[in-house]
Amino acid sequence: MGVTGHTTARAVSIRNVAAAAGVSYQTVSRVINGHPSVKASTRELVLATIDQLGFRPNRAARALAGGPIQSVTVLTANTTLYGYAAALRGIEEAARAADFAVGIRVMESDDSDEVADAVDRAVESGGALIVLAFDPAGTRALTAVPPGVPTVAAVETPVGAEADGKPWVWINDRAAAAEATAYLLELGHRTVHYVSIPSPTQTAQRLVGWRQALLDAGVEPPEPLLAGWHPRSGYESGRLLARDPDVTAVLCGNDDLAFGVLRAMHEAGRAVPDSVSVVGFDDTPLAEFGTPSLTTIRLDFGELGRACFALLHERMRDPTAVRTGPAPVLVRRESSGPPPSRPGAAVR
Amino acid sequence: MGVTGHTTARAVSIRNVAAAAGVSYQTVSRVINGHPSVKASTRELVLATIDQLGFRPNRAARALAGGPIQSVTVLTANTTLYGYAAALRGIEEAARAADFAVGIRVMESDDSDEVADAVDRAVESGGALIVLAFDPAGTRALTAVPPGVPTVAAVETPVGAEADGKPWVWINDRAAAAEATAYLLELGHRTVHYVSIPSPTQTAQRLVGWRQALLDAGVEPPEPLLAGWHPRSGYESGRLLARDPDVTAVLCGNDDLAFGVLRAMHEAGRAVPDSVSVVGFDDTPLAEFGTPSLTTIRLDFGELGRACFALLHERMRDPTAVRTGPAPVLVRRESSGPPPSRPGAAVR
DNA sequence: CTGAAAGCGCTTACAG
DNA sequence: CTGAAAGCGCTTACAG
Numbered sequence: 005m006g007v008t009g010h011t012t013a014r015a016v017s018i019r020n021v022a023a024a025a026g027v028s029y030q031t032v033s034r035v036i037n038g039h040p041s042v043k044a045s046t047r048e049l050v051l052a053t054i055d056q057l058g059f060r061p062n063r064a065a066r067a068l069a070g071g072p073i074q075s076v077t078v079l080t081a082n083t084t085l086y087g088y089a090a091a092l093r094g095i096e097e098a099a100r101a102a103d104f105a106v107g108i109r110v111m112e113s114d115d116s117d118e119v120a121d122a123v124d125r126a127v128e129s130g131g132a133l134i135v136l137a138f139d140p141a142g143t144r145a146l147t148a149v150p151p152g153v154p155t156v157a158a159v160e161t162p163v164g165a166e167a168d169g170k171p172w173v174w175i176n177d178r179a180a181a182a183e184a185t186a187y188l189l190e191l192g193h194r195t196v197h198y199v200s201i202p203s204p205t206q207t208a209q210r211l212v213g214w215r216q217a218l219l220d221a222g223v224e225p226p227e228p229l230l231a232g233w234h235p236r237s238g239y240e241s242g243r244l245l246a247r248d249p250d251v252t253a254v255l256c257g258n259d260d261l262a263f264g265v266l267r268a269m270h271e272a273g274r275a276v277p278d279s280v281s282v283v284g285f286d287d288t289p290l291a292e293f294g295t296p297s298l299t300t301i302r303l304d305f306g307e308l309g310r311a312c313f314a315l316l317h318e319r320m321r322d323p324t325a326v327r328t329g330p331a332p333v334l335v336r337r338e339s340s341g342p343p344p345s346r347p348g349a350a351v352r
Numbered sequence: 353m354g355v356t357g358h359t360t361a362r363a364v365s366i367r368n369v370a371a372a373a374g375v376s377y378q379t380v381s382r383v384i385n386g387h388p389s390v391k392a393s394t395r396e397l398v399l400a401t402i403d404q405l406g407f408r409p410n411r412a413a414r415a416l417a418g419g420p421i422q423s424v425t426v427l428t429a430n431t432t433l434y435g436y437a438a439a440l441r442g443i444e445e446a447a448r449a450a451d452f453a454v455g456i457r458v459m460e461s462d463d464s465d466e467v468a469d470a471v472d473r474a475v476e477s478g479g480a481l482i483v484l485a486f487d488p489a490g491t492r493a494l495t496a497v498p499p500g501v502p503t504v505a506a507v508e509t510p511v512g513a514e515a516d517g518k519p520w521v522w523i524n525d526r527a528a529a530a531e532a533t534a535y536l537l538e539l540g541h542r543t544v545h546y547v548s549i550p551s552p553t554q555t556a557q558r559l560v561g562w563r564q565a566l567l568d569a570g571v572e573p574p575e576p577l578l579a580g581w582h583p584r585s586g587y588e589s590g591r592l593l594a595r596d597p598d599v600t601a602v603l604c605g606n607d608d609l610a611f612g613v614l615r616a617m618h619e620a621g622r623a624v625p626d627s628v629s630v631v632g633f634d635d636t637p638l639a640e641f642g643t644p645s646l647t648t649i650r651l652d653f654g655e656l657g658r659a660c661f662a663l664l665h666e667r668m669r670d671p672t673a674v675r676t677g678p679a680p681v682l683v684r685r686e687s688s689g690p691p692p693s694r695p696g697a698a699v700r
Numbered sequence: 701c702t703g704a705a706a707g708c709g710c711t712t713a714c715a716g
Numbered sequence: 717c718t719g720a721a722a723g724c725g726c727t728t729a730c731a732g
Contacts, residue, residue, distance in 0.1 A: 106456055106457070107454060124408060235638055260637065263641050266643065267642070
């Protein structure tokens, strides 16, 4: 005989509710599913009983029996980088508000076996999918999702048509990169160098936007530096760039890279922005508090995530629904300014 | 007649495998569950058939039928702050390796209704739980989990006994705070100020460690500054501290706060570390690349997360299993040094 | 508007 | 070592 008497009581089921309310469990099912054909008075009786007994429908049973989808799993290559983490947070918020359970599955690489396995597992969970297709792994995963599984993709810039009819929502990072580049050019810089994050295809969209803005201004784009996601690779790229006095403006694929470049410039004795301007991408919480504070492009990944879930949810009723993502905005801070004065340079 | 013929084929079930292999579905169940009493040859036959048919057991059905737990849900107040995100990543990694599905549920506040609801939902998912109890919401959630649900908690410093018999793993942040404080004192600072993150109880452990180190050195602790989690509140605290020339050493509850303090010191014209030393907590990826680089305490949240999952997993076989968390390490960088010279100050 | 049936895909005992 | 049964908690049709 136990002292505390704590027992893992079997959860109350639909039948318990039915018995307590004096109806068939059938009717209880109708009530919890918002079925219209239930007399108002019996509905209220059932609802009260549910409340009183603390009944919670068993998700596994509902899923098994073919009930409506009430869970999403987020397929992603990463959960800690700013954009990914913020998107995940947005998705979770929206999903929770809609009473959806949320699962996550990360793909450690873009190896096709690993991607396929991740997709399989995510699909077998029986719910809907949101794939964060910001990178090669995500892009591959998106195309690997079999038709028939409710899916929406978060992408940065759409390329081509929707993937196999899977809807997506995006933030136009290509246009944003072009805007940032044009801004630096207007400041008087002769050219703008680019430190790139890893990209899904040969046509990385931030890189494309940067290149196009240069071309539009009649400037031959310099060779971009291919970096990773983290500050260290920005730092390494920055060391290379710092040596060249002709480098007066650097656009970076994300704020972490930009901070790495800032550090390298500092070590090389190149003042920012007097000797060189540095612009990031994302507007992470730290961007505003750097020394110098970082000019960057604010990308609202949280809103992107919420929009993805909203679209997924809408599509369950209306398969033609569409959503537009949030617009990027250039935030000007201390890390950018006119180039060092030189013959013919505009004076501010 | 469709052109592509893409059909959402019904997933292959245990019965399909049984039929194809010429055994009962019963036997297939034994094989996929690693049951010992199956003849080696029939096991291989079944395994081959499973592989050939691409069979994947349905998780919902297994859960419903009372099979072993194969999912964890992470209950947390946050998913984007460094420690939380890193712990989540560690959990996901370990869970994925063990073929567990992972769910996440965030608690927006520590309101008891919200916490109770979060716990209910997490529990009804039918899997195990890992609660990130770094804050008031997490701490409350931990105590609200009903007995009988496999649960482990990640905490920063253990206070009292395990919560209701729920095992936990921790990183000793109290000792780490004491170590960092002692380090600053050894550098010659007369005292150390503390900018605090929000804390679960009156006895915030980082704060306790800091205070104790001061007391041990015979120094009366100054009033701590209560801040939030983000750089902005560190910045605001920093502005206050910068005004007082007697402030020569500041310990911060996390790196984001430290960066905010650094920014405030910069604006106030107080050189770091010549005029004031600043030490953070966490060792985020950016800490090394700040200007100045940040002295901080490395807390391995990824390992903490992996250890939590490992403990959960072990406990399913051995309910007495325990795990120790990773040890914090003080990382000395540019943001800390001896105090400005003054009468009697030690010369380095 | 409401009830009785069949079944989702699996798992535990129970039998041999 | 392997098979036939009952049931997990729900949901869709099917009947009235």
